[in-house]
Amino acid sequence: MKASSETFEREKQHWIETGFVIARIAAEHKGRYSILYNNDVVPAEVTGKFMFDAETRKDYPAVGDFVAVQMYDDNNMGMIHHILPRKTFISRKTSGKEIEEQLIAANIDIAFIVQGLDHNFNLRRLERFLVVVREGGARPIILLSKTDLLSDQELAEKISQVKVIAGESPVIAYSAKTLIHIEEIKKIISPDTTVCFVGSSGVGKSTLINRFVGKELLFTQEVREEDSRGRHTTTRRELIMLKNGGYVIDTPGIRELGLWTNSGSIAETFADIAELAAHCKFTDCTHVHEPNCAVLRAIEDEKISRERYESYLKLRREAAYLESKTNITKQMERKAVEKKLSKDIYTILKLKKKK
Numbered sequence: 380m381k382a383s384s385e386t387f388e389r390e391k392q393h394w395i396e397t398g399f400v401i402a403r404i405a406a407e408h409k410g411r412y413s414i415l416y417n418n419d420v421v422p423a424e425v426t427g428k429f430m431f432d433a434e435t436r437k438d439y440p441a442v443g444d445f446v447a448v449q450m451y452d453d454n455n456m457g458m459i460h461h462i463l464p465r466k467t468f469i470s471r472k473t474s475g476k477e478i479e480e481q482l483i484a485a486n487i488d489i490a491f492i493v494q495g496l497d498h499n500f501n502l503r504r505l506e507r508f509l510v511v512v513r514e515g516g517a518r519p520i521i522l523l524s525k526t527d528l529l530s531d532q533e534l535a536e537k538i539s540q541v542k543v544i545a546g547e548s549p550v551i552a553y554s555a556k557t558l559i560h561i562e563e564i565k566k567i568i569s570p571d572t573t574v575c576f577v578g579s580s581g582v583g584k585s586t587l588i589n590r591f592v593g594k595e596l597l598f599t600q601e602v603r604e605e606d607s608r609g610r611h612t613t614t615r616r617e618l619i620m621l622k623n624g625g626y627v628i629d630t631p632g633i634r635e636l637g638l639w640t641n642s643g644s645i646a647e648t649f650a651d652i653a654e655l656a657a658h659c660k661f662t663d664c665t666h667v668h669e670p671n672c673a674v675l676r677a678i679e680d681e682k683i684s685r686e687r688y689e690s691y692l693k694l695r696r697e698a699a700y701l702e703s704k705t706n707i708t709k710q711m712e713r714k715a716v717e718k719k720l721s722k723d724i725y726t727i728l729k730l731k732k733k734k
């Protein structure tokens with residue numbers, strides 16, 4: 380589903396030549412959109428044909444999408460005709476029982492995974508975010524907020540724990556209070572780069588974006604003192620253009636990040652385990668009960684923590700469950716189509732008989 384830059388450019392040219400303009404989805408609210416066009420934010424809607432053709436939620440525009448638009452009313456209103464192919468995206472399983480993909484944002488170069496160094500700190504949650512971000516092709520950077528609440532020693536300890544699981548991804552600890560490392564983060568958002576902030580509520584996503592914008596554009600709110608939990612202050616995803624031409628997307632704090640992924644991005648995030656697997660006795664070793672399993676040995680030797688291993692198993696189970704369910708969904712769709720087809724044939728035959 381990830382499109383190459385060539386495919387994207389080709390489609391973009393096609394729509395421009397057909398007489399449309401290209402705009403970007405800045406926000407969505409109950410089926411109505413705000414689009415960024417010529418540095419202005421303008422309301423927009425999708426056409427009736429667009430709705431008719433859309434089959435699932437992800438056929439609708441997401442924040443960050445580039446869309447082919449017809450402008451009306453002196454460029455004060457847009458009709459969205461088409462979504463250009465997405466180069467990257469962040470997807471999750473919708474919360475609750477439904478098995479459906481939900482797009483958090485599209486066309487993101489870098490995903491800042493923000494975690495608070497207070498009670499929010501949780502390595503297992505970080506692993507989950509890394510899998511989700513890598514799956515969609517964005518480059519993850521881990522931001523640890525609120526260094527001002529820790530001693531130097533506590534900070535060093537936590538950073539080294541995060542580095543164990545970060546793999547190739549950079550880790551930056553900062554404080555929006557003391558401003559340490561804020562400039563370093565800001566420099567990453569170069570012109571024409573799109574970054575998306577994800578993380579739990581209250582970790583400081585909107586606070587940091589306000590620093591980059593240079594004013595209190597986004598609403599922020601204190602966390603609960605007893606457990607550092609946020610109050611779900613941001614309620615919608617929003618794309619903002621910075622003065623330097625970089626784009627930032629703020630998102631509401633995520634309570635439940637269900638995987639919408641296959642095993643590939645899990646192996647990437649657990650590269651240490653994947654590498655060990657090559658040394659297991661059985662090539663199809665599941666690393667759960669087999670003899671001569673290099674992964675189980677590494678846990679005994681304390682080279683890999685049991686918590687990390689269990690997190691790996693949990694994510695793997697979740698991906699396998701999803702895989703089985705989505706196949707079932709596909710099978711059901713196919714059956715429904717077949718059923719409808721045979722019904723149609725039956726009707727035709729009946730009509731013929733009548734004649």
Ligand SMILES: Nc1nc2c(ncn2[C@@H]2O[C@H](COP(=O)(O)OP(=O)(O)OP(=O)(O)O)[C@@H](O)[C@H]2O)c(=O)[nH]1
Nearest residue numbers: 525555581583584585586599600601611612613632
């Ligand atoms: N001590 C300290 N507090 C911070 C820092 N960054 C943010 N905060 C505070 O954390 C609280 C929550 O910040 P927000 O920016 O609203 O958090 P958010 O991630 O946008 O939360 P949601 O919108 O609910 O997802 C605010 O009171 C901020 O002032 C930091 O580096 N240090």
Ligand SMILES: [Mg+2]
Nearest residue numbers: 584585612613
């Ligand atoms: Mg916020």
Ligand SMILES: [Zn+2]
Nearest residue numbers: 659664666672
């Ligand atoms: Zn094994």
